[in-house]
Amino acid sequence: MTIHTDTKTYFTTGDNVRIAYRLDGPADKPVLVLSNSIATDLYMWDEQIPVFTKHFRVLRFDTRGNGSSGAPAGDYSIDRMSNDVIELLDYLKIDRVHFLGLSLGGFIGQWLAVHEAHRIDKLILANTSSYLGPRDTWNGLIGSLRKDGDITPFGAMFINNWLPKTYQEQHPEVAAKFRAMVLATPPVGLAGSFAAVRDGDQRRTIALITHKTLVIGGKYDGVTLPEHSELIAKTIPQAKLIILPVVHLSNVEAPQVFEKAVIDFLLD
Template sequence: MHDTPFITTGDGCRLAYRVDGDENKPTLVLSNSIGTTLHMWDGQIAALTQHFRVLRYDGRGHGKSDAPAGAYSMDRLGRDVIELLDALGIERAHFLGLSLGGFVGQWLGIHASDRIDLLILSNTSAHLGPANEFDARIAALQTSPDMAAVAQAFLANWFPAPMLEAKHPATEPFRDMLLSTPPQGLAGSYAAVRDNDMRRTIALIDRPTLVIAGKDDTVTLASHGEHIASTVPGARLVIMPGVHLPNVEHPDVYARTVLEFLLDREAA
C-alpha cells in the first residue's frame, strides 16, 4: 500500500493510517508515542502480522496526519481512534499504545471498553506533571520552533546513551520523525498530556490489561507503570530492560511479550 489512506474526523482533521496483514485475522491497533509516526512500530510488524491484522495511524499533529492549532485533549485523541475504527467498519479491536499512545489506551479502557478486547499499556503514565513544565515546553515551541534541539532532548530521554553515540541504525529514523513533527502538533499533544489525570479513573478499566514498563525509563517511570498495574483490576505488569522505547531497544523480546499476552488471553 503506497498511497497513504486517510479518514477525516468529525472536527475535520485528516488522520493517516496503514493496515498490514490478513483482513480475516483479529485487529490489533498500535498507537504511537509523542513525536513519532506509525513507523515507530516497523520492527514489530513482521511478528505481529502472523497473528493479527495490524492497524497503525499517525496521531493528530504527527506524521502525515493534520496538525490543527491549539490544545488537544485526551477525549479528542481517544475519539480519533473510535472514528478510525468506525470508518473502517471495525467493531472491536485489541489495542497497544506506547507513551502518549498508552494514555489514549487508558482513555479507551475507561470510556470505550465496548470497543476494546485486550489492552496493552506500554511505557506510559496515568498522570504526568507538573503542568507548568508542559506550559514552558509549549511556550518554547511557540517562540523558537527549532525542532533540532527538541529532537536531541527527546532522543536522550528515549534511548540509552551508548546506542545514540554509536548512531545505532534503529535510532536514526526517530531523529527524522521528530524533526518532521510540526511544532503545533507537538504543542497540542503536550497540552493533552498536561490536562489529563486518570490516576483514579483507570480503576474503571474492565478489559484484560498488560502494563509494560521500562526499568530505566526516565520519562514514564517504572513506578508509573506499577501504579497503573496495581489500579487496573487484574492487570499484569512486565518490567523490561531498557529506557522509553523498548520496542526499538529490544524489538524481539518486546514482540514476544506482546504476543504472549494477546495469544494467551485470546486462547482463554
C-alpha cells in the same frame, strides 16, 4: 534500518482533521491497533509488523499533530485524540480491537478502555503513565514551541529520553530514523500534543478498566518512570506487569522480548 515508502491512507475526522493510517496483515485475523509515542509516526512499529501480522490484522495511525496527520492549532486533549481512534474504527467498519499504546499511545489506550470499553478487547500499555506532571514543565515546552516554532532542540531531547547512549552509538541508523520523525513533527502539533499530556490525569478513572491488561515498563525509563507502570498495574484490577531492562522505546530497544510479551499475552 527499515526503508519504507509512504503507503499511508487518510480519512477525515468529524472536526475536519486528516488522519493518516495503514493496515497490514490478513483481513480475516483479529485487529490489533498500535498507537504511537509523541513526536513519532506509525513507522515506529516497522520492526514489529512481520511478527504481529502472523497473528493479527495490524492497524497503525499517526496521532493528530504528529507524523502525516493534520495539526490544527490550539491545545489537544486525550479525549479528542481517543475519539480519532473511534472515528477511524467506525470509518473502517471495525467493531472491536486489541489495543497496544506506547507512551502517548498508552494515554489514549487508558481513555478508550474507560470510555469506549465495548470497543476494546485486550489492552497493552507500554512505557506510559496515568499522569505526567508538573504542569509548569509542559507549559514551558508549549510556550517555547509557540513562541519561535523551533523544533530542532527537541530532536536531541527526545532521542536521549527514548534510547540509551550505548544503543544510539551501536545503532546510529535507528537513532537517525527517530530523530527525523521528531524533526518532521509540526511545532503546532507537538505543542498541542504536549497540552494533551499535561491535562491527561487518569489516575483515578483507570480503576474502572475491566479488560485483561498488560503493563510494560522500562527499568531505566526517565520519562514514564517504572513507578508509573507499577501504579497503573496496581490501579487496574488484575493487570499484569512486566518491567524490561530498557529506557523508553521498549519495542525498539528490546524488540524480541517486547514482541514475545505482547504475542503471549494476546494469544493466551
